[in-house]
Amino acid sequence: MITEVINANEIHKADPVFGQLSFDDHEQIVFCNDKDTGLKAIIGIHNTVLGPALGGTRMWNYDSEWDALNDVLRLSRGMTFKSAITGLNLGGGKAVIIGDAKTQKTPELMKKFGEFVHSLSGKYITAEDVGMATSDMDTVRSVTPYVTGISESLGGAGNPSPITAYGVFMGMKAAAKYTYGSDVLEGKTIFVEGIGNVGEALVEHLTNEGAQVFIADISQERLEYVRDKYGAVIYGGNNLYSESMDIYAPCALGATVNDLTVNQINAKIIAGAANNQLADEQKHGRILQERGIVYAPDFLINAGGIINVYAELENYGRQEIIRKTENIYNTTLEILKSAENDKITTHQAALKMAQQRIEARKKENKS
Numbered sequence: 001m002i003t004e005v006i007n008a009n010e011i012h013k014a015d016p017v018f019g020q021l022s023f024d025d026h027e028q029i030v031f032c033n034d035k036d037t038g039l040k041a042i043i044g045i046h047n048t049v050l051g052p053a054l055g056g057t058r059m060w061n062y063d064s065e066w067d068a069l070n071d072v073l074r075l076s077r078g079m080t081f082k083s084a085i086t087g088l089n090l091g092g093g094k095a096v097i098i099g100d101a102k103t104q105k106t107p108e109l110m111k112k113f114g115e116f117v118h119s120l121s122g123k124y125i126t127a128e129d130v131g132m133a134t135s136d137m138d139t140v141r142s143v144t145p146y147v148t149g150i151s152e153s154l155g156g157a158g159n160p161s162p163i164t165a166y167g168v169f170m171g172m173k174a175a176a177k178y179t180y181g182s183d184v185l186e187g188k189t190i191f192v193e194g195i196g197n198v199g200e201a202l203v204e205h206l207t208n209e210g211a212q213v214f215i216a217d218i219s220q221e222r223l224e225y226v227r228d229k230y231g232a233v234i235y236g237g238n239n240l241y242s243e244s245m246d247i248y249a250p251c252a253l254g255a256t257v258n259d260l261t262v263n264q265i266n267a268k269i270i271a272g273a274a275n276n277q278l279a280d281e282q283k284h285g286r287i288l289q290e291r292g293i294v295y296a297p298d299f300l301i302n303a304g305g306i307i308n309v310y311a312e313l314e315n316y317g318r319q320e321i322i323r324k325t326e327n328i329y330n331t332t333l334e335i336l337k338s339a340e341n342d343k344i345t346t347h348q349a350a351l352k353m354a355q356q357r358i359e360a361r362k363k364e365n366k367s
C-alpha cells in the first residue's frame with residue numbers, strides 16, 4: 001500500500017532524505033535494523049511542537065526501500081496535521097516495518113521494534129496500522145510504555161475503527177449540510193470503497209439512516225458478509241468512479257483520487273476514511289474544487305481513531321471520545337466554509353487551520 005504523492009521514479013535520488021518532497025521538514029527519521037529478527041523499520045517523526053509524535057506502525061511488503069521511506073514520511077506528516085486540527089496535544093509520527101505481515105511478523109521482531117521505540121524515550125508513541133493487530137501492540141507494550149492501541153484488559157481503549165467510522169460519518173454529514181443544506185443522508189446514493197474494519201462500521205451508520213449504499217471491495221467474502229448484514233448493494237460495474245452518486249467514500253487504500261480518476265469522479269462529495277486520498281494534494285485538490293466536488297479532508301474526518309487512542313494517554317472516557325469525535329462535524333463545516341471564503345481548496349484550508357495551531361504553540365513556547 002503506497003500512499004504516494006510522487007511516484008518512486010521521481011524520488012530525488014541525489015538527495016535521498018532531506019531533498020525529498022515528502023520530507024517536508026521532518027524532525028527526525030530513525031532507521032531500525034536487526035539481523036537476528038529480520039527487522040527493517042523506519043520511524044518518521046515529523047513534528048513534536050504540540051506533543052509527542054503519535055502514529056501507527058504499518059507492516060507492508062514494499063516494492064523498495066524508497067517506497068517504504070516515501071510512505072512513512074507521507075503518513076507521519078499527515079499525523080501532525082490530523083492531531084493539530086483535532087485539537088489534540090500530539091505531534092505527528094509514523095513507523096513502517098518492511099515485510100509481509102502474514103509470514104514475517106514474529107513476537108521477537110515486534111519486541112525488537114518496541115525496543116527501538118523505547119530508545120526514543122517517548123518522543124514517538126506507536127499504535128496499530130495496516131498489518132498490525134492489538135495483540136502486536138500488547139507485545140510491544142511488554143518492552144515499552146510508549147505504545148497505544150493495546151487491549152482493553154491491559155488498560156487500552158480497544159479497537160479504534162468504529163470510532164473512526166463514526167467520525168467519517170460526522171464529516172460526511174457536515175459535507176452534506178454544506179452541499180445540500182441538510183445533513184440527512186436518507187435517500188442519498190453513497191459508494192463505500194473498501195469495507196474492512198472502518199468501511200463496514202460506516203456502512204452500518206449509512207444504512208441505519210436510510211442511504212442507498214453501494215459497496216466495493218477486492219474480497220468477495222467481505223462483500224457478501226456486509227451485503228447480508230446491512231442490506232447494502234454490491235457494486236457490479238467495472239468503473240466505480242464514473243458512476244453517478246451523491247457521495248464517494250474511499251475506505252480502502254490511499255491515492256484513489258489520482259490522475260486517472262480525478263476527472264472521472266461523478267460524485268458531489270468525497271468523504272472517506274483512507275489516509276492520503278489525494279495522490280497529489282495540490283493538483284488533485286484543485287481539480288476537485290474546479291469541478292465543484294466537495295472534498296472533506298481525510299486527515300480531518302478520519303481522526304476518530306487517534307481521538308480513541310489519545311484517551312489512553314489522557315485518561316478520558318467514552319463520553320469524551322464521542323464528544324471529540326462529534327466535533328468533527330463542526331470543524332468540517334468550518335473548513336468547507338473557510339475554503340469557499342478564501343477561494344482555496346478544502347485541503348489547503350484544513351492544512352492552514354492545523355498549521356496555525358502549531359505556529360501559535362511555537363510562539364507560546366518561545367515566550
Ligand SMILES: NC(=O)c1ccc[n+]([C@@H]2O[C@H](COP(=O)([O-])OP(=O)(O)OC[C@H]3O[C@@H](n4cnc5c(N)ncnc54)[C@H](O)[C@@H]3O)[C@@H](O)[C@H]2O)c1
Binds near residue numbers: 253305
Ligand atoms: N482503522 C482506523 O481506525 C483508521 C483510522 C484512520 C484511517 N484509517 C484508514 O482507513 C482505511 C481503512 O482502514 P481499515 O482499518 O478499515 O482497513 P482494513 O484493512 O480493515 O480494510 C481495508 C479494506 O479495503 C479492501 N481493499 C483493499 N484494496 C482494495 C481495492 N483496491 N479496492 C477495494 N477494496 C480494497 C480490503 O479488502 C479491506 O476489506 C485505511 O486506508 C486506513 O489507513 C483507518
